[in-house]
Amino acid sequence: MSEIRDSLPLKTDRSRLRRAHAKGAHDRASLYALLASVPLCHIGHLDEGAPIVTPTLQWREGDRIYWHGSSKSRAMLRAADQPVCLTVTRLDGLVLARSGFEHSVNHASAMLFGTPSLVTDPGRKRHHLKAMFDHLYPGRWDQLRPMNDLELRATAVIGMDISEASVKTRAGPSDEPNEDRSWPVWAGTLPISWQTGPAEPDADNLAPLPEALSGYQFGRQA
Amino acid sequence: MSEIRDSLPLKTDRSRLRRAHAKGAHDRASLYALLASVPLCHIGHLDEGAPIVTPTLQWREGDRIYWHGSSKSRAMLRAADQPVCLTVTRLDGLVLARSGFEHSVNHASAMLFGTPSLVTDPGRKRHHLKAMFDHLYPGRWDQLRPMNDLELRATAVIGMDISEASVKTRAGPSDEPNEDRSWPVWAGTLPISWQTGPAEPDADNLAPLPEALSGYQFGRQA
16 A cells, blocks of 8 residues: 555545534545445445445555446446445444433544546456455465456456545544433443454365464454 | 335335345345344435435334434435435455455345435424434433433434335355365355444443343344
């Protein structure tokens, strides 16, 4: 990954954060840390003028963000060369206050805006798919049965410049007023976390579980 | 919750599932089970013709789906009376095959299409907010410091008929061809699961942790 250039402005009129319930940021360090910690994203694109939201995995290479899918996928083809909004959300905890109003959810979320384009060159496509594997499963790509041309043709890769984005973060206990604190109901935070594993090997494995996968944590490689 | 009427057709030209990489469904039982298991949703709406994807929590009442936010929130106001796509995604596991191509992600995801409308009547709004709490934290609403009119005015609730939707599910091991199975790399599944807790009480609690919250699992009440 290239060095993070925080000088590149991510803040535009659209990505500008308007409300202060969550801490807002427009710096690449915050954005890239969130992208690395949550591979799942939701991509909003247009279909005959109406919004469609598709879940997929994203990965970053330098100042571009990528995702992939079947080359027959309508969601891939529809998103190319059209304005999209890519949103990444991490839930961190449930904040239980003494009033309904002050309940909240600790989280980090990012919105990225742009116009993605399909990667058409087969060599570049292969390069990007390897980059996805290097991000999700470091070292695994070179151990796999190599991708053949049929598989490469059946796979679409799409990429978008990271040039307009915002990050929101909500952390810590509730913001409830002091006069609520004497109300006799339990208040506090229930942290939320992901767990990956334990690994379930296919029955006919010829190789042992690699050490990197035995304690593997999806989306915590940041 | 009302009984599930599977006779109501959720399948339309837009929600029709076109591709078979994941098992598709259009029945309310599958959809409602997924909605109950994953409170987080991503809502795609339009802003001056471009898509925006906003994360929030959803809850269902009968054959309508609801979400809430600040009554000053642009995302709430923009979504009302406009076509939206509401997507719910649950990641269940990482499927590691012996080729890159056959790697996959076990998941369930749903897309719901419709045109939501704001709940304007204060009594109805209060009713729906209680329904959200009854869904997320059964029994808690009646223990809280009651919501006042100022708080009610500051909260927007939006609801949408569930009339057009699809569910996709991918489960089980990889679909890799038999000839790949002799490739000497580990293959199998890494299950993904959520964890909620252990609870972190506020310092000045006057009430003990309720039993229901000590083993609480966010989004597993289905």
